[in-house]
Amino acid sequence: MTRSTVLRWAVQSLAPTMMLRRSARAGELGPRLATDRSLWDDPFPSYDEMRAQGDLVRGRVVYATASHAVASEVLRSPVFRVGVNAASLPPLARRMMAVAVDPEHPGPAEPPSMLAVDPPQHTKYRRLVSKVFTARAVAAMEPRITEIADELLDKMSREKSVDLVEHFAGPLPVRIIAEILGVPPSMHAQMLEWGNAAAVTLDPMLSYRSFRNAAVALREMHGWLDAHLQALRRNPGDDLLSKLATLEDEGEHLDDVELRMTALLVTGAGFETTVNLIGNGVAALLANPSQLDVLRAEPAYWENAADEVLRYDSPVQVTVRHAAEDTVVAGHEVSRGRFVTLMLGGANRDPAVFADPHRFDVRRENARDHLGFSAGIHFCLGASLARLEGATALRMLFDRFPGLALDGTPVRRQLRVLRGFERMPVTPGRTVSATAIPR
Numbered sequence: 001m002t003r004s005t006v007l008r009w010a011v012q013s014l015a016p017t018m019m020l021r022r023s024a025r026a027g028e029l030g031p032r033l034a035t036d037r038s039l040w041d042d043p044f045p046s047y048d049e050m051r052a053q054g055d056l057v058r059g060r061v062v063y064a065t066a067s068h069a070v071a072s073e074v075l076r077s078p079v080f081r082v083g084v085n086a087a088s089l090p091p092l093a094r095r096m097m098a099v100a101v102d103p104e105h106p107g108p109a110e111p112p113s114m115l116a117v118d119p120p121q122h123t124k125y126r127r128l129v130s131k132v133f134t135a136r137a138v139a140a141m142e143p144r145i146t147e148i149a150d151e152l153l154d155k156m157s158r159e160k161s162v163d164l165v166e167h168f169a170g171p172l173p174v175r176i177i178a179e180i181l182g183v184p185p186s187m188h189a190q191m192l193e194w195g196n197a198a199a200v201t202l203d204p205m206l207s208y209r210s211f212r213n214a215a216v217a218l219r220e221m222h223g224w225l226d227a228h229l230q231a232l233r234r235n236p237g238d239d240l241l242s243k244l245a246t247l248e249d250e251g252e253h254l255d256d257v258e259l260r261m262t263a264l265l266v267t268g269a270g271f272e273t274t275v276n277l278i279g280n281g282v283a284a285l286l287a288n289p290s291q292l293d294v295l296r297a298e299p300a301y302w303e304n305a306a307d308e309v310l311r312y313d314s315p316v317q318v319t320v321r322h323a324a325e326d327t328v329v330a331g332h333e334v335s336r337g338r339f340v341t342l343m344l345g346g347a348n349r350d351p352a353v354f355a356d357p358h359r360f361d362v363r364r365e366n367a368r369d370h371l372g373f374s375a376g377i378h379f380c381l382g383a384s385l386a387r388l389e390g391a392t393a394l395r396m397l398f399d400r401f402p403g404l405a406l407d408g409t410p411v412r413r414q415l416r417v418l419r420g421f422e423r424m425p426v427t428p429g430r431t432v433s434a435t436a437i438p439r
């Protein structure tokens with residue numbers, strides 16, 4: 001494993017890092033944002049700077065945009081793809097691509113993950129998974145979200161000071177995803193550990209150590225999911241993964257690898273992001289107490305508040321597409337094979353769409369127009385679940401602990417693509433009993 005892991009790290013991480021560093025040294029803002037960790041805590045001035053340079057900023061290797069209009073156009077265009085067609089690459093790039101992935105244990109953003117394939121493969125996966133992951137199935141999860149949140153908040157109420165990420169923002173989405181996948185409680189902590197290790201693979205710049213840890217976690221996760229799926233096939237439960245594993249639709253079904261990849265993607269996409277929606281939401285509300293007053297006076301705004309968090313402090317900051325053919329975007333020619341980095345977090349602060357974009361405003365009328373869930377065919381499949389979990393978690397937390405306050409400086413995760421907190425020490429303060437809160 002070591003030699004091939006080193007090779008894959010060299011292709012997937014070392015080579016892009018060197019390329020990005022070179023472009024960053026030449027003054028390109030997109031690569032600077034990818035490589036300069038000092039910009040990660042507050043990337044928003046850099047997004048403004050990028051927009052001032054143009055709607056689409058041309059770099060030596062990649063293009064970048066922080067414009068809402070351009071990011072939307074690229075995400076919705078059939079010309080821009082997620083998968084790279086190896087046959088269209090020069091021989092050296094083709095050879096590099098061949099060693100870049102571990103075909104037996106791909107990551108959540110590698111084929112055949114839904115996130116990394118184009119139509120017609122994507123259309124098939126999306127259609128089958130959507131059959132199970134319906135609006136009705138999501139709505140039916142609300143009582144469980146409330147029940148789990150209540151349980152976690154009860155535990156928090158017994159503490160003077162707690163880490164909100166460890167005790168609330170993290171475990172809530174993990175437990176929901178675990179129920180979707182029929183994962184037993186004894187495996188929750190392990191899932192969280194695997195998910196955390198795998199989440200870093202979304203970033204282009206990884207140390208060998210992080211890359212190797214992620215590779216080990218992915219191997220273990222694939223092995224466990226394989227056995228889990230076989231058990232679900234033999235003895236299906238009431239969970240969505242069992243339904244997906246036994247689904248047969250017009251002769252189509254997901255094979256074992258496709259199912260495993262879907263489970264792996266839902267694991268990563270489902271909790272590594274929602275934890276950040278809750279954490280970023282708590283931080284934004286504590287920093288803007290007048291907005292909490294608005295929500296206390298008008299609780300109907302909690303749903304909009306979740307969207308405003310997704311806009312203002314997007315849990316997924318960046319995604320990438322490449323042009324499958326020569327095309328024109330915002331008046332710029334983009335040639336075939338070129339990558340475009342889409343700064344979702346920057347598009348969400350674009351003043352052309354959001355008035356006074358750096359203000360956190362839970363009553364913002366068009367908060368839902370954010371690109372925090374992407375757009376086009378890869379629009380987040382779990383968006384309605386994430387919205388429901390985010391709004392429910394934030395409302396219940398602040399209802400139970402009206403005096404919730406920070407107890408030290410929160411620490412951000414050192415990641416570029418995902419944006420959230422590693423730790424957030426808080427004092428719950430006075431507790432309102434769950435039964436005294438109108439539901």
Ligand code: HEM
Pocket residue numbers: 114115116126177265266269270271273274277315316319320371372373374375377378379380381382383385386
């Ligand atoms: C706040 C929480 C979440 C955020 C911010 C988020 C964000 C995103 C984004 C930005 C994408 C598309 C990336 C791209 O276009 O390149 C995506 C795709 C996806 N998300 Fe989410 N997500 C969240 C929660 C969830 C949950 C809870 C689930 C499942 C239970 C989920 C499942 C998926 C799946 C399966 C895809 C791939 C869809 C496709 O390629 O067609 N996500 N998500």
